[in-house]
Amino acid sequence: MSGNVRSNDDTLVARRLAARFEARSTSREPEGLLDAAMARVATTRQRPRWLVSERWLPMTTLTLRVRPVIRTGWLLAILVVIVALLLALIVGGGRHGLPSNGRILFGQGGDIWQLNADGTTTDLTPDTTVETSIVWAADGRRAGFFSATSDGAQLALLEGNAPAKIVPTSVRFHPTFKDAEVMSWSPDGNRVVFGSTPSGDPTPGPSRLWIVNVDTGQTNQLPLGDLVAADTPTWSRDGSTIAFRGQVDELPNPTHALYTITPTGSGLTRLTPTLADQYDAVAIGPPVWSMDGSTIYFDAANTLGQDTRFRLYSVNVTTHVVTQLRTDPANPYAVSLSPDGAWLAFTNWDGPTETSSLWVMHPDGTGQRQLADHSVSMSDQWSPDGQWILYEGQPIAGHDNSLYEIHPDGSGLKVLLNAPSPSSGNPRAGLSWQAVP
Amino acid sequence: VQRELVERAQRGDRDAFSTLAAASIARLYNLAQLMLGDADRAEDAVQETLVAAWRDLRGLRDPDRYEAWIHRILVRSVYREGRRGRRSTTADHEPAGHYWAGATIRSGTAEVEDRDELDRCFLRLTSEHRAVLVLRHYVGLPDGEAADLLGIPAGTFKSRLNRATAALRAELDADARRGLAIDPGAVR
Numbered sequence: 001m002s003g004n005v006r007s008n009d010d011t012l013v014a015r016r017l018a019a020r021f022e023a024r025s026t027s028r029e030p031e032g033l034l035d036a037a038m039a040r041v042a043t044t045r046q047r048p049r050w051l052v053s054e055r056w057l058p059m060t061t062l063t064l065r066v067r068p069v070i071r072t073g074w075l076l077a078i079l080v081v082i083v084a085l086l087l088a089l090i091v092g093g094g095r096h097g098l099p100s101n102g103r104i105l106f107g108q109g110g111d112i113w114q115l116n117a118d119g120t121t122t123d124l125t126p127d128t129t130v131e132t133s134i135v136w137a138a139d140g141r142r143a144g145f146f147s148a149t150s151d152g153a154q155l156a157l158l159e160g161n162a163p164a165k166i167v168p169t170s171v172r173f174h175p176t177f178k179d180a181e182v183m184s185w186s187p188d189g190n191r192v193v194f195g196s197t198p199s200g201d202p203t204p205g206p207s208r209l210w211i212v213n214v215d216t217g218q219t220n221q222l223p224l225g226d227l228v229a230a231d232t233p234t235w236s237r238d239g240s241t242i243a244f245r246g247q248v249d250e251l252p253n254p255t256h257a258l259y260t261i262t263p264t265g266s267g268l269t270r271l272t273p274t275l276a277d278q279y280d281a282v283a284i285g286p287p288v289w290s291m292d293g294s295t296i297y298f299d300a301a302n303t304l305g306q307d308t309r310f311r312l313y314s315v316n317v318t319t320h321v322v323t324q325l326r327t328d329p330a331n332p333y334a335v336s337l338s339p340d341g342a343w344l345a346f347t348n349w350d351g352p353t354e355t356s357s358l359w360v361m362h363p364d365g366t367g368q369r370q371l372a373d374h375s376v377s378m379s380d381q382w383s384p385d386g387q388w389i390l391y392e393g394q395p396i397a398g399h400d401n402s403l404y405e406i407h408p409d410g411s412g413l414k415v416l417l418n419a420p421s422p423s424s425g426n427p428r429a430g431l432s433w434q435a436v437p
Numbered sequence: 438v439q440r441e442l443v444e445r446a447q448r449g450d451r452d453a454f455s456t457l458a459a460a461s462i463a464r465l466y467n468l469a470q471l472m473l474g475d476a477d478r479a480e481d482a483v484q485e486t487l488v489a490a491w492r493d494l495r496g497l498r499d500p501d502r503y504e505a506w507i508h509r510i511l512v513r514s515v516y517r518e519g520r521r522g523r524r525s526t527t528a529d530h531e532p533a534g535h536y537w538a539g540a541t542i543r544s545g546t547a548e549v550e551d552r553d554e555l556d557r558c559f560l561r562l563t564s565e566h567r568a569v570l571v572l573r574h575y576v577g578l579p580d581g582e583a584a585d586l587l588g589i590p591a592g593t594f595k596s597r598l599n600r601a602t603a604a605l606r607a608e609l610d611a612d613a614r615r616g617l618a619i620d621p622g623a624v625r
Contacts, residue, residue, distance in 0.1 A: 013606055016575045017559070017575075020556070024470070025471065033480055037458060037484045037488065038455050038487075040488045041487060041488055044492050047493055129603075130604060149603070174610050181566065368456055407543070412501040
């Protein structure tokens, strides 16, 4: 389908785009558009000059003009700012939930950003490559991400306050920037596993699983037997096993199931039956290991015609018994476990209102509670101490894509980042919160 | 003539502004629909642009720069519409994400598939990335003018253009991969 389109040649992409734009361009606006706009203009008052916040200022000739008389409007504005600052100090001056040694990193606009304790952000990768999918190692010593150029994506690391460095792997990967390619760290913080495919293939193949030693760059592909493809690998907490989604059958009827394998590539085991007969059968979010490694929580989608339904399940790693987790909302997916194992957070998708909401419950199904009514899918992250859930607001009216934090009991809602688009828009490519040494 | 119209509009002359709007609305709409890929949202963006332009026209210090000024407002309106639009995009793609976003019913010819794929991948980009691609590859603005229009430094425009191109190429690559993993005929 797309081999004739795919090209690593920027010029070819540009030429195709230009031709497509030309074909889609129009010389006429829709009938009635001008009238509709002017009808709104007729009911709109012009702002006085001093109140217009976005004056046209040529970027290269910005000049400071001192007015002889400070106008009333400016005085009022200054007063409002002072009062707001005082109120902020009185009402909102308390510390937010960010631990003193914690760091929140996120990918956005092709860079990796750090959310500082004072609410500001710092671009940690201010270059022309595209960085994405940032994930902290469990010990907080370093974080991994993908750095992409036209030659493909490479694994890269952030350690301490040092500049990012590329891991010298022998393989470059396709820069697909998707959640399925998010890496999982080994508990010792020395290796990562992720699903991807080499960038050198003329036609990119199905995703395979790769383990990279981040210190040496040694790259191993896990043997998947007869599986067609695999992605969303997650390392168990003791480091002995990796759970992942495997594609069982070839086209035209691909099915999926949950699998485990050891990091050395032995013991490939199928844990679940095929849970749906469509291509999006299992694991929208990555599988989640319980604290003791006996259980894996995961989501699965049953696509019934156009009506996709999501469900949360657990599977016993030893007995392979699959149990559906009963949830109050009807369409749960993207489950995550709090660091102490006490809470499961998940997202619920409400089709009619086109919103997703953030929920928590205990693993036994009790204590179900909706925490936020407009959260972005799969964005929630637990704080290292388990006291907070970090989530991104859905970018709709009144719920821009600010970063929020809230206690799992529903209290303490705070805005951590009010202007979260440092350069260019959402969605965020990775969001990771970890305590650092 | 345009300067005079702008100055009259700045003094509250709605007829003058209507003349200005009539002269530019087709161009504004064309850019908006290219950037948004959606006729309805493009109409909304253009309406928002004209209302905002009228509301804030008195803040325009140099009437000769009206065209560039209103295009900057348009781009911001497109960003807002794009962000708002992600909500409806989410309805189709977000919960299951990219997995079925790539599914399409085969259109019969390679040319049509090629076109559909390019459109689909382009629309998965952020509004900011789509804007720089349209300004460069359709309008053909040089770096400095495009950056001026977007209200960003020229260096930022260059890097954003690089990223947008890389992101589009990545989407095309990803689409190619999905094409192998997804049976288009299975879409009901």
